[in-house]
Amino acid sequence: MTSKPNTPLLDQVNLPSDLRLIDDKDLPQFARELRDEMIDAVSVTGGHLGAGLGVVELTIAIHKVFNTPEDRLIFDVGHQCYPHKIITGRRDRIRTLRQEGGLSGFTKRAESEYDPFGAAHSSTSISAGLGMAVAAELGKTERNVIAVIGDGAMSAGMAFEALNNAGALDARLIVILNDNDMSIAPPTGAMSAYLARLASGRTYMGMREIGKKLTAYLGKNIDRAITRAVEHARGYVTGGTMFEEMGFYHIGPIDGHSFDHLLPVLRNVRDNSKGPVLIHVVTQKGKGYAPAEAAADKYHGVNTFDVITGAQAKAKPNAPSYTAVFADALVEEARHDDKIVGITAAMPSGTGLDKLHELFPERTFDVGIAEQHAVTFAAGLASEGYKPFCALYSTFLQRGYDQVVHDVAIQGLPVRFPIDRAGFVGADGPTHAGSFDVGFLASLPGFVVMAAADEAELKHMVRTAAAYDDGPISFRYPRGEGVGVSMPERGEILPIGKGRVMKEGTKVALLSFGTRLAECLLAAEDLDAAGLSTTVADARFAKPLDVDLIRQLARHHEVLVTVEEGAIGGFGAQVLHLLANEGLLDHGLKIRSLALPDAWVDQAKPDVMYQQAGLDAKGIVETVFKALGQKQIGLGVVG
């Protein structure tokens, strides 16, 4: 491209087809501009910063060499795709990232033809890519499929299942392993140690070795840049790596910030490869932004921040976060009971287990991004008399569901499941919403399923779970801070399957499960003021249900409303099932069930999301009035 003088190169690129017109030699300049644009955008939206900064050159090189979107490019997790979004026609909306009505913070099929596969949960890219590669072969379509996967994501079983299958199918798939030696926290496990051994103590694979390997493999058409570079080569030969044993042609490690390395390798693989290829690319998370490079977490996820200083905005908290309350309560219980152990799947700070690790490192296990394994590992510990707290986010527990059923529940093993991020999570959108745990756990025989109404309740539930040894038990709590209630010194052991009545009335009963309790209490004030005497109860348990309490509410009220922050099929469904089978619906009880909508709800502020779902005080009041066939005018009631 003959660049227009004084016009930033970035302004000349709306789509990858524009990028392909830029000279290779100008790409470092383009990368600088793209990086600056990304930093500026994330400084106003917040979001995932470190991962995207690390793949600026890689993203440019892939779009420059491959014919996207005809060639399929899949980003694992998708949190590193902001540079990709900027150069695939979404730059004008990049400052709407993760905002209501704006761009998703992950790849999303509905958003762009350049996102052929949506993600947010990790380690899916090789499977999806293999499916696409096989589809291309079946359809006799000439197309490249490229899956970019991080070293953290590569630690999950699913990635290995896909590698194993790809090697056997000999499909034409290109896997780019983006090795920055970081997950959210430093990666753990033998796999990361193995990758570190491949990449450490040596320089990157030299151009000569790249040339040798490619010549041996591809036989012909080696890019002349590689041949010319032979005399400058340092390099080493990696030998038979694990990936090679699995049927992949393995190239690397190569410098993922050097266009001189990336472009010739990608071009040769594009033009000559036949079967599965794995390109091991070494990058630096947070590259090119000093505060990110210096931070321990490489600015994996950030609030809005000041670009000059890197200082992130911090809202003054009114109350401790649920995660912090859980973490402190667990540490307290662990002091009293040396059988208590904690398990996290690559989220030590997100789940608060880093606090347990500080005091009891030998009783805290970060198993990597491996939720399935985390659950069965916990089951093994429980089978030997330990008291494992397998702390996962609701959305990631989904991945370990068969293990929950088969390895934990059927055997009645006392694994404790603290379930963080239950309910709407805000900016991360539908892939991260904690919607389904109550439904999928309360349907399992013998499971105890709790939800905390506030942070003091959470403390009680940690203690209750520590004390309960008769089978699996879970307790859910949301993202964000508590409601500011006064906290007990130590949690109490709650009676299993017993709720509590917060306030007694005669006409309307609101039965809450979880942190909507505060909204129910507000709604009750309005209903009382409108002359509708209202009872509010906190169920605490979705399983076993407090049958006496529910019978009593159903018999002595005209309206009963269940309220929860979970999908249809959860707590309300359990209550309805009980009432139906006991004949308590036969005498005109007006029952309504408020749950999350039966829809994938895009990102927004959680308060807005709950309001739209009718799960705030106003929505609850409206539901009661509708049930009574009445309209509300001011605070009075019109029949």
Ligand SMILES: Cc1ncc(C[n+]2csc(CCOP(=O)(O)OP(=O)(O)O)c2C)c(N)n1
């Ligand atoms: C199944 C699943 N578990 C946990 C997460 C949370 N998570 C998001 S990114 C990430 C780290 C990914 O590390 P890596 O693949 O190395 O990518 P990097 O951020 O270093 O580029 C984790 C644990 C997830 N997205 N999916």
